[in-house]
Amino acid sequence: MISTRYGALESADALEAALREIGAERYHIHHPFHRLLHTGKLDRGQVQAWALNRYYYQSRIPMKDAALLSRCKDRALRREWLVRLLDHDGMGDQEGGIVRWLRLCSGLGLDPDYVISEEGILPATKFAVDAYVRFVRERTLLEAVASSLTELFAPKIHEERIPGLLKHYSFVSEEMVAYFRRRLDQAPRDAGFALAYVREHADTAEKRLGVAQALIFKCDVLWAQLDALHYAYVLGGGIPIGAFVPEGQPSVRAA
C-alpha cells in the first residue's frame, strides 16, 4: 500500500481528495508575493517584473501543450487538448491569451518587443518553466496531463486578482485584465477534463501517486517563480545582471 502525506490513494475519490489537498497547501495563491500583488502592496516596477516574468511562462504553455499532443496516440485526447493551443495562440479572428498577456505588459509600460525578446527574464524563471515543458515532454502521458491540474485552483486566484489589481493600482485598466477574465471560463473547462482523465486512467495506486507527484511538481514550478520575483524585486536579494531593472532601481549586482 502506498502511504503519502495525502493519504493512501486507494481510489479515484481518494486521489481527487489528495489533489485538492495538495492545491490547498501548495498552490501559489498562498505565496507572499501574490498577497502583496493582490492587495496593492507592490509598486509599478514590481508589477512590471511580475508581468514580464510571467510572460515567459505564458509563452511556453502552447509549447508544452504541443509536446503533449506530439506524444499522444489517442485522437480523442488530442481533440480535447487542442483547444488549449487555440486558447493561447489564437487562430483567425481569435487573438488568443498570449496577445492578451502582451496587452497587459504594454499597459504596464513595458515594450512588447522587449518582453518577447525574453532578455530581461530572471534565470530562475527560465529554469522553472523549462523544467515544466520538459516534464510534459519526458514523463508519462498521464503525468503530463496531471501536471495541468493546477487549473483546478486557478479560478479562485483570478477572482482575487481581477478586483485586486483594478482596485489597488491606478495604472491597471479593465482592458489589461482581459486575460484573467477569459481564463475564468477556460480554466475550469480544461481542469474538469483533465481531472476526469486522471480519475479514469490512474487505475493503480502507483499511477495515482504519479498523478499526485505531478501536481506537486507543478505547484513547485509556479511557487519557485514567485520566490525568485520576491527575492529579486521585493526583499532586495539583488537583480541578476541582464535581468529587468525597474526604472530608478539599481541592479545590486552591477559591476
Next chain:
Amino acid sequence: MISTRYGALESADALEAALREIGAERYHIHHPFHRLLHTGKLDRGQVQAWALNRYYYQSRIPMKDAALLSRCKDRALRREWLVRLLDHDGMGDQEGGIVRWLRLCSGLGLDPDYVISEEGILPATKFAVDAYVRFVRERTLLEAVASSLTELFAPKIHEERIPGLLKHYSFVSEEMVAYFRRRLDQAPRDAGFALAYVREHADTAEKRLGVAQALIFKCDVLWAQLDALHYAYVLGGGIPIGAFVPEGQPSVRAA
C-alpha cells in the same frame, strides 16, 4: 561583427578576456550568501541547508560529464574528460569527490541517507541543476565544454572557503573540507584543458559568442542556487513544503 557587453570576440584572446570578465562579474563568489557563509555569519542549520542543496549539484556533475562523453566522437577529448568522472565518482581505492561531499554533510549532522534521498532539496535547486545537465545534453559540444569554465574561478572561491569555514565554524573540521582541498588541484587542470579547447575550436565569432553565453548560463545556474538558499533560509522567504527544515526552524509554508 558581433558586439557584446564583453567586446566583439574577434579572436581567441578576445574570447578569453571576455570569459574572464564574465567570471569577474557573475561568478557566485560574489553572491551575498557566499559572503555570509565564508565570514561565519550563518548558523549550523543554514550551513546544513547549503551543503544539502549543493549535494544535488555534486550528484549531477558525473551525469552531465557522462552526457558530454555520450555525444563526443573525439576519443582524445573523451580520454581527457573521463578524468572528471573518476574525480567525482572514484574507482577502486579512490573514493571520489561525492563521498567527500557526503562526509562534509555527515560532519554537519545530516544523515547521508536523507541527503542521498534528495527529499529535502529545494525545487529551485533541482530546476537550476537539471537545466545544466540538459544544457550539456542538448547544446553543441563546444557549448557543453564551455559551460564547465566556471572552474577557471573555482580555486579562488575554495581558497576563501577553506579557511573561512575552519575559522568561523566550530562544527567544521579539517576532514570536512577535504573536498575543497582536492578541488584546488583538480579544477585548474580541468579548466586549463577546457579553456584551451574552446580557444582552439571556437573559430568563428558566432561560436565564440556561444562559448561566452554558455559561461553566462552556467554562472546563472550557480547564482540561482544561492538565491534560493538565501531566500528560503536567510531572508525568511519561507521554506517550501517538503524541503529541509533546520532544527527549531518552522516551515513558513506549513499548513
